[in-house]
Amino acid sequence: MRYLPLTPADRTAMLAAVGAGTIDDLFADVPADALLSGPVEGLAPHASEMAVERHMARLAGKNLSAGAAPFFLGAGAYKHHIPASVDHLIQRGEFLTAYTPYQPEIAQGTLQVLFEFQTQVARLFGTDVANASMYDGSTACWEAIAMAGRVTRRKKAVLSGGLHPHYVGTAETMAKFTGDVIEARSPVLSAQPDDAEVIAAIDDQTGAVVVQYPDILGRIPDLAAIAEAAHAKGALLVVVVTEPVALGLIEAPGHLGADIVVGEGQSLGVGLNFGGPYLGLFGASEKFLRQMPGRLCGETVDAEGKRGFVLTLSTREQHIRREKATSNICTNAGLCALAFSIHMSLLGGEGLSQLAAVNHDRARQTAERLAQIPGVTVLNDAFVNEFTVVLPADAREAVRSLADKGVLGGVALGRLYPQDKALHAGLLVTATECTTDDDIETLALTLADVLKKGA
């Protein structure tokens, strides 16, 4: 077995050294009827590297990958070009095979990366501080709602209909068990986001107002107005960003009055990976620091006075506070945070703005081209790289037919909102720097063809 260094002779000698006759003497505490006498039945024996690779390649080969087709999906997971150096650097064994940096003298590499990451996220979001990452955007969103509840001592959260339905579902699941009250609403196929409805729903019991920016249909809410309304009632504004590249073009939520900004960081440095692993971004105003969840890295000095970094404020965390912790989270998304940070370091602020501008340009061209198809209308007045089109029929059918013709044409709203028939004509379309003119033309021609046959 290529991963097991002990030889049969080693095992014999080591058993003798510990005073055991057979290996099962070391399993003496296991009740005899629970100790298996041989390998678990019905499962395969070991295999060579070549055989395993061949098997896994066969499974991978059954999937249509984004790079192999005209591709227009988004809705919380985005295809961007990842510079080659990102994946090369995160595969360095010193990063890949290190543990959580509990021994700071031999983990300054990871710790300095986390400190730089926190600074990058805070500057991207326009918040005072940020943590060292969470599992993903959806869990970060729930943690923000819970944190706003701790800060305001109020149990009610008002959610915009523009919040990703998986994020809403995650919050609703958690709230069932914590006693929080989630007031959610469905989106409506209209050019404007539901700012007015959200503002009207804020009352004296509201602790968190949660708004996605840009929202699930690609629209852009007026954060300053919502922040003012939330603050007037003593609530905190939580802004959710599922596409951080958009912040290269539109104003940072922290500059518009957001108290907590969370997001999905996958767009920078991390591939689609069928939904995970991704990384949650979490930024907040400094005055709420001690209510923040998740790992935090802080600057300090060593015994010789040199600058160094450590995990800090761990008195909030589960391994110290146990049942009184601010969160049960133990792990962050370290390696994904590293990938995000490297990609961000390559881009820089101006590079990010340039990237966002190209994304918007590609989306604009896609929207204008699709609007030429009879029966297709573009919903949005404003968008960055993702927008909604309304088709004459259920978009799930169109998406399926497009895929049969080798085009991954977008996310049908029926997939996200199966219960809400009023949304089923909606198709969410995303374009990024990866989208070529040919891709756009192929989508337009194929969609026109599919709709003609469906009519």
Next chain:
Amino acid sequence: MNAPNASGWKPEMVADDGSVQPMTVSGDKGLQLEEPLIFELNRAGQTGVDIDAPKRGPVAGLLKFLRKAPAALPGLTEPEVVRHYTRLSRQNYAIDLGPFPLGSCTMKHNPRLNEKVARMPGFADIHPLQPKHTVAGAFEAIAELSDWLIGLTGMAAVALSPKAGAHGELCGLLCIRAAIEAKGEKRHIVLVPESAHGTNPATAAFAGFRVESIPATEDGRVDMEALISRLGPDVAGVMITNPNTCGLFERDLKKISDAVHASGGYVYCDGANFNAIVGKVRPGDLGVDAMHINLHKTFSTPHGGGGPGSGPVVLSEALAPFAPLPFVQREADGRVHLVEEEEIASTGHAQSFGRMAAFHGQMGMFTRALTYILSHGNDGLRQVSEDAVLNANYILRALEDVLEAPFAKAGPCMHEALFSDAGLAAGFSTLDIAKGLIDEGFHPMTVYFPLVVHGAMLIEPTETESRAGLDRFIASMRSLAERARAGDERLKTAPHFTPRRRLDETLAARKPVLVWKGDKA
């Protein structure tokens, strides 16, 4: 930038003992490299990514939302970025550099085939919301992993969406809570042994339960009589780690499970230590109702400096109907498909407690773990636990004469060996041994955990250490133990040979500096 050293000045400094120490102008010392923050390397307007200029500007509707200035983030060219992160990487210890015997963390070798497979475009470059018929191979891979996890644990079902171990704990407890509510009962107490990992009580509290602690016996196990006497109509269940955090097998788990079930409760098993028994014992045979499996421990997906993890939860027949969305289901004809919100009613899963996160779980970890499992097979996995347990006992017996091993006399340990600080010279602690181990070129063991042993040192070598490697580690540990017993003061200032000496954690917490502000006046 430093000026060239035209004067011929030789940087030296006089140390406390009067000797002259060589210093350098750069701050680097040979291969010991200093590295500034990326913000301090910033050159305004630079970038490491060439991006085409957009053909046109924003649509009219977007104009009022535009940001006033680019984010104040550094940009550097590719050679600068590659060098920055490579230099930083050299300040990290890692499994690839040597043993990493952190107890309860299972830091084993990460096979590189796993990395290669996870990066195949058919896995890495597929979107979670693609039409399902375009990702049949992804569902097959998930179903294969499910079959293995169910087979190795002897359970009925598996929920794959939890993102990490603690998230898996939460999933298991939410299943228990949903099952209790479905029966119309009100049980609000969860019993947790005092030796448990901190995530257990934190998770139970987050799932809305009240935590009651159960004491340990003299031999380091759950006090079964205390536990059983506490059972009743208000107790939802117990959370037990097996093997436990003292590295011992809970001999009475089956009896405990039977008693818990008889009283109407459920048994949650923390699977953090599954590496000790994989292929040897099936938790389902011990009456467990739910157990999370840290794919980043037992199944070797890389820890990555603190994540991402992955925490699938295997479930008993009693809890399976409450599993979270989404999940992959295998039909009678062998085909697999994904059950999401759209299908719950039609597939008889209306009791699902809902969604725990966006999308389908940590696919990139599933492919790595499946690759690892297929490589080992059922025989290799059994050898994994046997070698892991043998290596730990080898360390236990090689050190028990120089370090106090509180449970060693009663019998063997499982995959980790536990020692206390009893017998060290006055003023010397577990921390001094840990920091001394750093100077010896090893990552320290887990320290001060479990809490039930004073000054605990928990050593988990894993199966991927060779006998010669164990002997080198043992030699260093014996030396350190003897120095700490003899009161060698130099241990108290260790580590001496690292890029940074002991760091001031009190200062970091008292005046938190969490972001760089060097460019703000």
